Amino acid sequence: MLGPFLETLIGGLLTGVLYSLVALGFVLIFKASGVFNFAQGAMVLFAALTVARLTDEIDGKALGLEHFVIAAAVLGAALALVGWYAWREYVARGSGPGERRRLALLAAGGALIGGVIAFAYGKGAWPLWVALAATASIMGLLAYAIERLVLRHLVNQEGIILFMATLGIANFLDGFGQTLWGSDIYTINLGLPKDPIFLFEGVFPGGLLIDPAELFAAGIAAVLVVVLAVFFQKTRVGRALRAVADDHAAAQSVGIPLNTIWLIVWTVAGLVALAAGVIWGAKLGVQFSISLIALKALPVLILGGFTSVPGAIIGGLIIGAGEKLSEIFLAPILVQAFDLAGGGIENWFAYMLALIFLLFRPQGLFGERIIERV
Amino acid sequence: MDSRLRSFPDVLLSVENISLSFGGVNALTDISFDIAKGEVRAIIGPNGAGKSSMLNCINGFYHPQHGAITYKGVRRNQMKPHEAAEQGIARTFQNIALFRGMSTLDNIMTGRNLRMKTGLLWQALHIGPARREEIEHRKAVERIIEFLEIQHIRKAPVGTLPYGLQKRVELGRALAAEPELLLLDEPMAGMNIEEKQDMCRFILDVNDEFGTTICLIEHDMSVVMDISDRVVVLDYGRKIGDGTPDEIKKNEAVITAYLGVGH
Amino acid sequence: MLYREAGQFKTDYAADQQIFPILQDRIFVFGVIAAAFAIVPAIASEYLYTEILIPFLILSLAAIGLNILVGYCGQVSLGTGGFMAVGAYAAYNLWLRVPEANNLVVVFLFGGLMAAAVGILFGLPSLRIKGFYLAVATLASQFFLDWLFARVKWLTNYTPSGSVAVGDLHVFGWRIDGPADRYLLILGMVVVATIVAKNLVRGHIGRSWMAIRDMDIAAEIIGFRPLRTKLLAFAVSSFFIGVAGAMWGFLRLGSWEPLAFDINRSFQILFMVIIGGLGSLVGSFMGAAFIVLTPVLLNQLPGWLGVNMSTAMISHLEFMVFGAMIVFFLIVEPHGLARLWAVAKEKLRLWPFPH
Known part of the structure; x- marks a missing residue:
């Protein structure tokens, strides 16, 4: 009994690290801007699709002309809108070095997107690292576009309005990603070993079976989690982020540029999405359902607290392990007892777990006790 | 006006013997x-005194x-805010706590x-008792609106009104x-003299x-001394004076707390 | 010049508390309702009924339900689809197992009541948790209910595919058969439900919800009981949503599986509420109209333009256009179509002398 239990537990923890990674994307943005970013899942899908498509042999899977036309039209419109705003500022403020740099960056971004699309609709495949670098840049541009076209116009709106806006962004990205890259199921090949590893063969009969790809993925995720935690706690930018999270107006008044900070967070969240997307994609294939996998990271948020980095990490591990254990050990009992058509309780078990926990500790695992004032 | x-x-x-602390503070x-029943009782003290x-x-x-x-002869330790309201305690807030999405009338x-009792079904149909009740209470509210001279903003959303x-x-x-x-938490903070006079008159x-x-x-001492019957003075969470306005004016501890003491 | 309230003096509070205090509004609304009952059945095609009018009306009702919770009481819910499913499956089971109750009004009310009960259950956490924490918690109800109806065989009467079907529907002896019958029944129920919703939100119950929404602490201090108020909002909201869910199953789909009420349904209704306007009943109708009509138009558009487009592409386009529209509306007018409508009316009232 102990053997299968440990095996499930380890499998759950490894998945949990991935939940942590997705949850971290949410936490970063919530901490720095108070926005509950529902588009995080869509960003994961978008990044995964981009990488998959760029590294894939496209022969036989070429997309129709309509995809190209519409994608180009959307990108053109977005670029024109962003460019128009930039131009207006350029005219209003004169040609400072900052403005000139921004226009130059914009032009470079446009060129990059053009190149990537032209390539994607051609044939052949890029090496993984080139695709990753290109996707990272695209996520940066996406963050810029979101900040410029959406968030900046919604400053000072209530949280629910911003949340709705991210729902809109999520919808848009889901549609746009599939327009741009097609909706086939792709694979991402990270070149990981496929043979399972057996641990503790002396201790348990048959040992513990562990998928090396999962182990590797969890390793990458763990490193990223640590890097982000350090970035948040120790660097100057991290401090500024925390200041903005505490109080927008106060942070601005001491000279922290709000827009830049938002751009940084959304970029970082985009990169986190990229990492999560690549790892998920390598594990399960890239398809639309990746966008929904992000929903699984939400119980992590309520368990760990929306603003706590350690909460996201620990919460992810708890949810990952709880989910797998419940599916293996609790579901069969439920199926027997209630004559169910199959288990599948992992879809809601994590939510219930988090919910029950929340009833006893409304501030989450690591949140501070809330003192209400009038 | 003299203190009455x-x-x-x-x-x-x-x-x-009330003591309250937040995590060690x-x-x-x-x-x-x-x-006492019927009096105007003031609580004063420097910022952070615990008022x-x-x-x-x-x-x-x-x-x-x-x-x-x-309260009213019943001793209690724990009470929920809505229970206090049911017992006849109402209050205003230091930072205005109106329902910003609603009109003056609805607020x-x-x-x-607490006086509107008709149930869900009558409310859903809005006939008979529900309708009569709504009109009856509307009349009472209109009297208050008239008393406070705010007829002109009856239907305005409160979020748009001046302070x-x-x-x-x-x-x-x-x-x-x-x-x-009626508990009033700084009812005149941030008002000009005319507005303060109006508010004093209403109180x-x-x-x-x-x-x-x-x-x-x-905080406005001249107002406090004018309209209150008795005054409690707090400083750093402790009571340092209690009495009629005239007594408070002569109280050494109060003078020290407000003016500081030369060393 | 026709839209004026000059000369319409209110002489008592009853007149001032009408739903439409301005005479022209009353005439307009009664006109629309009369036309919907009398003129539409004379001219509507089957396509118009099943693809536009019926979905529009049912989803409007669901949007009204959600608006009570989100727009009036300020409790964000992402579990609408789940509550619709409760309504649909409860209604199905009553219809299936109690033949005496084959009266759609009874069946739908039962669906609504069951949904209300489940709504109260999942509303309980709202006492302890607020805002986005609550929003995520309501997702728990969505996923749990999805699972429940997919897995518990009794609820779907042990059909092997998990899909259930209804037929032979009656209302007080009136046999509901063609789309026109279904439309008239839905229209009647939606009109009644809208009046009930309006009565609730304009009375003391509605004020208690709005007080909790605007400032829950102050609301409690002036005597509202937070838990009771919130749970009532959950119950009433879920009731409307449950009735809408039962109607969707019985009168729109006829046969359905749990997928019909998945999380995308929840988001769809939420979008209606947002685009229409939080805290506005007329906005719920506008939002529903917008969300129902946009895909219809998008589907027609390539044909009109003479462009050939795959259905997958159209669905991607739909996602994009929806997403962009939502963002656009939030930026232009966070208070939704209802606010634009109100502003337009105000301008009309003052036209042509706006000063």
């Missing part, structure tokens, strides 16, 4: 005083760790919520409950006409 010399034989509410330490915490204890929003509050109507008017609407909402004890009228007992926190 009136006598109040009955105690409405008494506070006995003592907001209130061993405070006792009473509020608002005191009001929060009285209406059940904070629960003091030690001590008890006796004041919410003050009558002074919002304070007035908030007073209206508290009055709509027809409370026995005294309420006290005179309806016999409502009033407990208010205020």
Whole structure:
């Protein structure tokens, strides 16, 4: 009994690290801007699709002309809108070095997107690292576009309005990603070993079976989690982020540029999405359902607290392990007892777990006790 | 106006040895005083003295760790805010706590919520009792609107009103409950002289006409000394003075707390 | 010049508290309702009924339900689809197992009541948790209910595919058969439900919800009981949503599986509420109209333009256009179509002398 239990537990923890990674994307943005970013899942899908498509042999899977036309039209419109705003500022403020740099960056971004699309609709495949670098840049541009076209116009709106806006962004990205890259199921090949590893063969009969790809993925995720935690706690930018999270107006008044900070967070969240997307994609294939996998990271948020980095990490591990254990050990009992058509309780078990926990500790695992004032 | 010399034989509410702390910070330490039926009682003190915490204890929003509050002869330690409201305690807030998405009329109507009893089904149909009740309470609310001279903003969303008017609407909402004890947390903060005079007039009228007992926190000493019957002074969570305005003016500890002491 | 309230003096509070205090509004609304009952059945095609009018009306009702919770009481819910499913499956089971109750009004009310009960259950956490924490918690109800109806065989009467079907529907002896019958029944129920919703939100119950929404602490201090108020909002909201869910199953789909009420349904209804306007009943109708009509138009558009487009592409386009529209509306007018409508009316009232 102990053997299968440990095996499930380890499998759950490894998945949990991935939940942590997705949850971290949410936490970063919530901490720095108070926005509950529902588009995080869509960003994961978008990044995964981009990488998959760029590294894939496209022969036989070429997309129709309509995809190209519409994608180009959307990108053109977005670029024109962003460019128009930039131009207006350029005219209003004169040609400072900052403005000139921004226009130059914009032009470079446009060129990059053009190149990537032209390539994607051609044939052949890029090496993984080139695709990753290109996707990272695209996520940066996406963050810029979101900040410029959406968030900046919604400053000072209530949280629910911003949340709705991210729902809109999520919808848009889901549609746009599939327009741009097609909706086939792709694979991402990270070149990981496929043979399972057996641990503790002396201790348990048959040992513990562990998928090396999962182990590797969890390793990458763990490193990223640590890097982000350090970035948040120790660097100057991290401090500024925390200041903005505490109080927008106060942070601005001491000279922290709000827009830049938002751009940084959304970029970082985009990169986190990229990492999560690549790892998920390598594990399960890239398809639309990746966008929904992000929903699984939400119980992590309520368990760990929306603003706590350690909460996201620990919460992810708890949810990952709880989910797998419940599916293996609790579901069969439920199926027997209630004559169910199959288990599948992992879809809601994590939510219930988090919910029950929340009833006893409304501030989450690591949140501070809330003192209400009038 | 001179401080009015009136006598109040009955105690409405008494506070006995109240202590309140937040995670090691003592907001209130061993405070006792009473509020007599029908009087205007002021609580004063420097910023951070614990005045608002005191009001929060009285209406059940904070629960003091030690001590008890006796209200209308009933001694209690724990009470929920809505229970305090049901017992006839209404209040206004230091930072205006109106319902910003609603009109002036609806805000004041919410003050009558405890008196509106018709159930879900009548409400859903909006006939018979529900309709009569709505009209009856609307009449009461219109009297308050008239009393506070805010007829012109009856249908305006309160979020758009200037500060002074919002304070007035908030007073209206508290009055709509027809409370026995009215707690006012800095009702005149941030007002100009005219607005303060209006507000003083309303407070005294309420006290005179309806016999409502009033407990208010205020920083403007001339106002406090003019309108209150008795004054409690807090400093760093402790009571340092209690008496009529004239007594308070002569109290050494109070003078020290307000003016500081030369060393 | 026709839209004026000059000369319409209110002489008592009853007149001032009408749903439509301005005479022209009353005439307009009664006109629309009369036309919907009398003129539409004379001219509507089957396509118009099943693809536009019926979905529009049912989803409007669901949007009204959600708006009570989100727009009036300020409790964000992402579990609408789940509550619709409760309504649909409860109604199905009553219809299936109690033949005496084959009266759609009874069946739908039962669906609504069951949904209300489940709504109260999942509303309980709202006492302890607020805002986005609550929003995520309501997702728990969505996923749990999805699972429940997919896995518990009794609820779907042990059909092997998990898909259930209904037929032979009656209302007080009136046999509901063609699309016109279904439309008239839905229209009647939606009109009644809208009046009920309006009565609730304009009375003291509605004020208690709005007080909790605007400032829950102050609301409690002036005497509202937070838990009771919130749970009532959950119950009433879920009731409307449950009735809408039962109608969707019985009168729109006829046969359905749990997928019909998945999380995308929840988001769809939420979008209606947002685009229409939080805290506005007329906005719920506008939002529903917008969300129902946009895909219809998008589907027609390539044909009109003479462009050939795959259905997958159209669905991607739909996602994009929806997403962009939502963002656009939030930026231009966070208070939704209802606010634009109100502003337009105000301008009309003052036209042609706006000063």
